[in-house]
Amino acid sequence: MNKQSLFKLATPLLAIAVISGCSDDDDDEEIVIEPLMRSYEVQVVNLTPNQPLSPVAALVHDSTIQAWMLGSPAIVPLEVMAEGGDNSQLLAIEGLWASASGAGVIMPGASETMMLEFEDSVDLNLTLATMLVNTNDAFTGLNSWSIDQLAVGDSWSATTNVYDAGTEANSETAATIPGPAAGGEGYAEARDDVDRVYVHAGVISADDGLTDSALSFSHRFDNPAMKITITRIE
Template sequence: MNRKANLTGTSGVYRWSAILGITALTTLLAGCPFDGDNDNVNDNNSDTDTFEVTITNLTAGQPFSPAAVIFHGQHWRAFTTGEPASVALETLAEGGNNASLLAEAADASQVYGHASGQSPIAPGASETVTITLPEAHNRDGLSVSVLTMLVNSNDGLAALNGVSLAALEERQSLHFTALSYDSGTEANTETVDTIPGPAASGGAQEGFNPVRDDVRDAVALHGGVVTQDDGMTGSVLRAQHRWDHPAMRVTVVRTD
């Protein structure tokens, strides 16, 4: 299953109550152009590059929140492993809302363009996001990041965190696999009240909570969920909600 999304298309219908309305908000943030002060950008913006970014969910039971897709220079990062998550990353990791992360990216001088996916991505499904950038191929260190929440978790992310597109020529594609990360901001209790995804239907399904109660306040590779099938009392998750690395596949095509 593959859906094509652009910056103005309508949202898909696959969603859960905790992130209802996120797509409409994040679509307003899409399409940040290059900084016009950079000498490599043509003043009339007549030359552009268009990229199609296809995000595929490789898990068996972890829907993805609407993905944040960000094109940027080599020195910008959405996060650094071993360091505390920003509030914007925490908001995405705990509740699936990418609006703050995209707004934060829009204010960064090394971010050249960004967009949100149109809807959640079901296990096994894909979505394609299209972004057009002025003179992108003339920029040294052009990179891409793709981030999404694994919504049947407390604060799990699938993330491609700043991979280089320097080798990507016109009408070529690059393929990447992405690891999963724990934002380190919320304890992995797996309860019906602390997970926003459909596995916790009937509970409070809390999303973002500013209180950080994990044992470490730092982003790290995710160790996976434990689940009630593994003997974790109080967990709402079952065996089908486990996942392995990689959790996500990303294909970037430079169409022109």
């Protein structure tokens, strides 16, 4: 069953008022200029067989902000999301034009549609990020994709790979997997992995001989993990 939710990502609607009077006999005239707005429909589909996705973080920002970079240490907001599914720190990154969270967990095969609305500007980029919750610190998403040139009525689709935040060892134990496969701990401050973001190699699972793993063959995933379709509405 598809799940749909509506979000408005908006900086406050600003109005500029100009009041003029030519003489005592003239009525005051008020001119209100409202800013141009952009609206986008963003649909995300979970393509994995048994990896629920945490609530999607949607960020609108300029090109100076990068939620992650391959080969570099994960920023703390990404670490928190990738280990426990909590996107609140990502949504609060300083300098965002706008941000919003998905309505909830997206189950395998399910989808969610978000309506994003914000004030028109230049150098607009969209980032989406979500955790594969039956993992230690795997995540997927779209990193800083430019939406400046997408015309009204046009759509763009892509599939996303799975990345490892590199902040928590992929032990797959019940104590460290926060999803329904184990119900263990989420974010832990200490980093005990390679401390760099890289393309995830996939889970091993108990069925493959990792005896302490809380995961089974059903929790395996292959790229891509998510499909994204972006349509500009306004």
